[in-house]
Amino acid sequence: MPDALTCLVCLEPLTATTEAWCQQCGGSYHLNQRSDLPGKDCGDVWINEESMALEFSCNRCINTPAPGLDDILDLAEAAGVVGLSPAALAEAADGGQVAHRKTGAGTYLFVRQDLDTLTR
Ligand SMILES: [Zn+2]
Numbered sequence: 001m002p003d004a005l006t007c008l009v010c011l012e013p014l015t016a017t018t019e020a021w022c023q024q025c026g027g028s029y030h031l032n033q034r035s036d037l038p039g040k041d042c043g044d045v046w047i048n049e050e051s052m053a054l055e056f057s058c059n060r061c062i063n064t065p066a067p068g069l070d071d072i073l074d075l076a077e078a079a080g081v082v083g084l085s086p087a088a089l090a091e092a093a094d095g096g097q098v099a100h101r102k103t104g105a106g107t108y109l110f111v112r113q114d115l116d117t118l119t120r
């Protein structure tokens, strides 16, 4: 018998009828698969309408917000975050070292999380 798995959302043990795997973080979480038994849900499952496949996600990933406007930085702001000069950051972006988007006007845009690859 392997060790009982614990739910990554509430940290309580999982049982065979309440166990599901999050496809985003790979963790296991509570998902009550038996409507005739009491159980708790620490995540959700739904059908992807394009692939018709079941998609599993824990509450931690469901509640992680997608990047908002506050997390979109222009070159000068992003350079301040990573501690580089704007020119050095533009060079890193052009060199493919950090994900970015360049607008038609030539403005560099960065997502805050992507800058972690430069500060690590
Ligand atoms: Zn749980």
Ligand SMILES: [Zn+2]
Residues within 6 Å of the ligand: 022, 023, 024, 025, 026, 027, 057, 058, 059, 060, 061, 062
């Ligand atoms: Zn997850």
